[in-house]
Amino acid sequence: MKNIYWRPRAVSRPALLLIAMISLAGLLVVERWKVPQDQPYFEEKIKAANLAADAFAAVRAARVELGPPIDPVNDPAETGLIGLPMSLVTSVLGDISAKQTSANPNFAAVLVELLKEANVQEGDVVAVGASGSFPALNIATYAALESLGVRPLVISSASASQWGANVPQLMWPDMEHLLKQKRKDDEGKELPPLFNIKSIACSIGGNDDQGAGLTEEGLKLVEASIERNGLTQLRVELPDNLKNLPPLDAAIELFRANIDKRMKEYRDSAKGRPIAAYINVGGGTVSVGKNLGKTMFTPGLNTRPPRHVRQIDGVMARFINEGVPVIHMVHINALANRFTLPLEPIVAPPVGEGGVFVGIDYSRPLVIGVLAFILMCLYGFIRTDIGFRILRSSKGGSKREMHPEPMV
Secondary structure, eight states: OOOOEEEOSSOOHHHHHHHHHHHHHHHHHHHHTOEEEEOTTHHHHHHHHHHHHHHHHHHHHHHHHHSSOOOTTTOTTOOSOOOOSOOTTBOSOOOHHHHHHHOOTTHHHHHHHHHHHTTOOTTOEEEEEEOTTOHHHHHHHHHHHHHHTOEEEEEEESOBOTTSSEETTEEHHHHHHHHTSOEEOTTOOEEOOSOOOOOSEEEOBSBTTBTBTOOHHHHHHHHHHHHHTTOOBOOOOOOGGGTTSOHHHHHHHHHHHHHHHHHHHHHHHHTTOOEEEEEEESOOHHHHTHHHHHHHSOSEEEOSOOTTGGGOOSHHHHHHHTTOOEEEEOOHHHHHHHTTOOSSOSSOOOTTOSTTTEEEEOOHHHHHHHHHHHHHHHHHHHTSSHHHHHSOOOTTOOGGGOOOEEEO
């Protein structure tokens, strides 16, 4: 026996309009009732940010003790991580806005996410180029590496740009050494050091990593900072057969030799183990490859060589050409916007604040419910005569909206 079912001759315009309105209302409901969702690696991020916050506090205490006084105008959050507008160890100009934004312990969580995206695992070897110009980011990087249990190989620079670690008695080598020392709590109980990271080498920094722009007195202060903290100074000199080159050619050869020296230091310290990632902090020319390299790489994680990478030479370019992911910590305000961290905070940001920890996502049960309701409406108006009965027009309606016809 054949079954008989009813189907409307055509879907009425009021029915289509009603379905459209229901769909629009469903969209508004889903958009209105979003729910907060923990981002991936939440526990690791919190651990790293807490460690960075403790390190910030230790550096702040040292700055208060050693002076000069913290400037509440240029360091409104009073972190102690914002340096001076100018000093004998200031290498180049700097951006105060970027320095203020970087003084946020939650950047350690950003580094955790970037390292995880680069597929860095516990026990991996990670190379780091740390700049005295961004001590807060150096600390955030160290905190992320310690929290993830990786093995860092750090080559740092001692001098700094404006507003960086340019207080002569508290330069980056001093901060690194401070954070590697045992501590005591309020009751005098001995605590382990915050970090167990020590640079494998430290350069003077400045233009071309040779201290260009520093006075003789400034160079002595930089070298004294490296020496008193027990670091090996990264020295590069041209071989005798190249010393008679024209000045420009000699500068190019010295720049290349500096890159070669850094790559060798990383390889030798890795002792045959593969380097899982390279982190560049700041705009050191040897690391980024002059100004062109600084802009050619994307802030954050880079997994593929940028276009025209052959036009530059630098530690980042060499690593990424070898297939090593590069994390480029520059354009700090742009990175802060990406992870919804505050720009130029006037109070110390609390740990756990920002989109790097918690994002806003759609409620899956609500989305499924709205979608199911829309599908039911479509079925009711198109596959059955329920919609026709609901919206049945008065007698004499248009032919398009006539009573459904029987189908066999």
